[in-house]
Amino acid sequence: MWQCQEVTSTSIAGAVRQGSLRELNLAVVLRRIAAADRPPSRAGIAADTGLTRATVSAVVDDLIAGRLVAEAEPEPRTGAGRPARGLVLASDGPAGLGLEVNVDYLAACVVDLTGAVRHHLVRRADLRPVSPADALARLAALAAEARAAAVRDGLTLAGAALAVPGLVGDGGLVRLAPNLGWRDVDVPALLAGHPLAEPVDGVPPLVVDNEANLAALGELYAGPAGPRSFLHVTGEIGIGAGIVLDGSLYRGARGWSGEIGHFPVQPQGRPCRCGGQGCLERYAGQEAILAAAGLPGAELPADTAAARLADLAGAGDAATLTALTDAGAALGIAVAGVVNLLDLDTVVLGGGYARLAPWLRPPVEAEVSQRVLTAAWAPVTVRPAVLGAQSAAVGGAGSVVRRIVDRPVGWLARAA
Amino acid sequence: MWQCQEVTSTSIAGAVRQGSLRELNLAVVLRRIAAADRPPSRAGIAADTGLTRATVSAVVDDLIAGRLVAEAEPEPRTGAGRPARGLVLASDGPAGLGLEVNVDYLAACVVDLTGAVRHHLVRRADLRPVSPADALARLAALAAEARAAAVRDGLTLAGAALAVPGLVGDGGLVRLAPNLGWRDVDVPALLAGHPLAEPVDGVPPLVVDNEANLAALGELYAGPAGPRSFLHVTGEIGIGAGIVLDGSLYRGARGWSGEIGHFPVQPQGRPCRCGGQGCLERYAGQEAILAAAGLPGAELPADTAAARLADLAGAGDAATLTALTDAGAALGIAVAGVVNLLDLDTVVLGGGYARLAPWLRPPVEAEVSQRVLTAAWAPVTVRPAVLGAQSAAVGGAGSVVRRIVDRPVGWLARAA
DNA sequence: CGCGATTTGTTCAGCGGTTGAATTAAATGG
């Protein structure tokens, strides 16, 4: 007994024309190679997918010609027969550029097709007093540096993604980034003239997205392949969440999903700047934690705050430990509500929370196990982000190369 | 609900074979016909999809031969040229059977391909004292009755979906339906021998799903076509939610999404049977509303309770009005949290709430507009379910025919 | 009423891409 409720996303999109066949199979084979944990052979892919070996060979030829796939060393033998030639994603083909503007740093990183972070540049600076135009100019300089490094490696940048801590609208317009002090900042316009903003074949090379979204994607790509569902909570001054459902990021009806910072953890509690009361942000946001720990946190940049709290907690400071436990409990209430609603099996603590996970995790887990209905027979994992606090830039770069893996024909057409 | 690996793998890893081309285009054309508001012509479909008129004609021939599509009367012409022959979904082909077991009634309905409810049978009875085996036997009798009525109409039942108010696990196992008093009820086993449980071509004719999920699907199918995202809240003794994201139901990592009843609206509030505190159910569940209204509601069946409350509220009973306002406020807190998280533009009040919507809506909207960050520039609609309280059975039947529209090859292969 | 214009739907040769079997390649084992 089984059921198939949903539709394949490919067929929703539109008609399947003659040429779509090869287009789709290029993606199928490339995804297979990307998802495999060991370099698969053509024959293995054929057996797995149901395609014939002839077709797989033809498709792989195209992929190799387009520098998306390379042949690896033959695997250690297992039995008789001609040895398979392993296929791996090319590490000298297209790469993605990930950028991030945050309160206290700029970052740029280069990720190749295999998902390896080839370069990672960070410039620490307090960007709150800096104008958006100025901040973006500095970012462009950093991006140029990263691009040069990529080119030296023989890589071709296929696009870039910029993470910002705020709400992003259509066309790369940053509607509101409260902690940066940005409002209605038109990123492409401010970058005009820079290569980042010059369309290639009509495809804009830069996409702007919410930091929490890209960080969640980073965790998705860093983990095992396959559809997974999890919540990635980014704890900074505000609290954002990236929601990955069945292996893809859920952005919401208008692209503004993930506003977990205003989850009501204490409905008649402290008033919040959003107009509501008792929002999570007022209990587990950075300012709230610093205040509870007795730290004059007003001037601490975001990342430093987490480091400072971690140091104090590690040293056994009672006020800090209490503050973190309370924050974790508030976070746990919100997380439990989300898990009940979405039936997730994993919650990732990212951003500043990644560093504070040792102290936040127990209270979060306590609330979850108490409040989540199905927790008894379906455990929920709470863990820190594997990419740590800087996963947004990596995730952004990953999203660029992921797009190529998902639709290689776009890259092949450009390369030809 | 259990996982559907077949479909996710079709879009993620499924190879596109030679025959898949026709398979996919059958679905594309059929969906186009289903989604159109006026009977489209072959030429129109070709223009819309990008397929050739020749291809569309060939595909349509297959669909007509399989009794999925019929030719309608030519539309009144407006210009020159040969008049188009309009295509509509067949109303005498396959149909879906929707079943529901609830606390105080059994229901069965037949929905044809066009989405029309052709038959709808309801048997009111308090099923709490009845054993699961007995209840399912009565349901099977009702199903047989509905099937006979469908056959008299020349319809062929292509499958059935059963809605239950509880958590459903793999293989149609009802793990827990608290208000029915069911625990680990193996529905297919108890229906053994009945035609409902006999597989046809290896496809089980019956799927079991959560009531709230199917009700949400009913609302999805009843509304305009196209991807939409909304939350469908079913208010009974417990409170469930069906989550539709981008036009498809989200079931969660294990199929247990939608447990909004235990959303913490008052974290230090009333203890709940789930072990948590201050859960929504304790403030906006039927029992809580009845108690607040001063009604000895213990013996009232679910549907009657909503009717009773609506009558009292309509008559201006002060205690009832206060109870509904308070319940609406609690519900609004939860809904606001969900909308913040998922960025939904619509919230549907279903189940018992559908009838109480006139009184629940204002407080819900008040909380939403106060607590939802983006409410200012992106309004959230709160409205009652168009299908009313019985949308689960209709939604279940709709899901059966929808599956055929989404993958017509399955039906065509069986019909041939 | 007749004829061209116009749009719909069908027919048919052509072709891209998959298919399946045969063939070649490369290694193991007796």
Add this chain to the structure above:
DNA sequence: CCATTTAATTCAACCGCTGAACAAATCGCG
């Protein structure tokens, strides 16, 4: 060294889309 086994390629066949030509049906205009 040769049979066996597995991997990858080659090639004729075939399926289903494509594009253009053709037939069908109606309107507009004289």
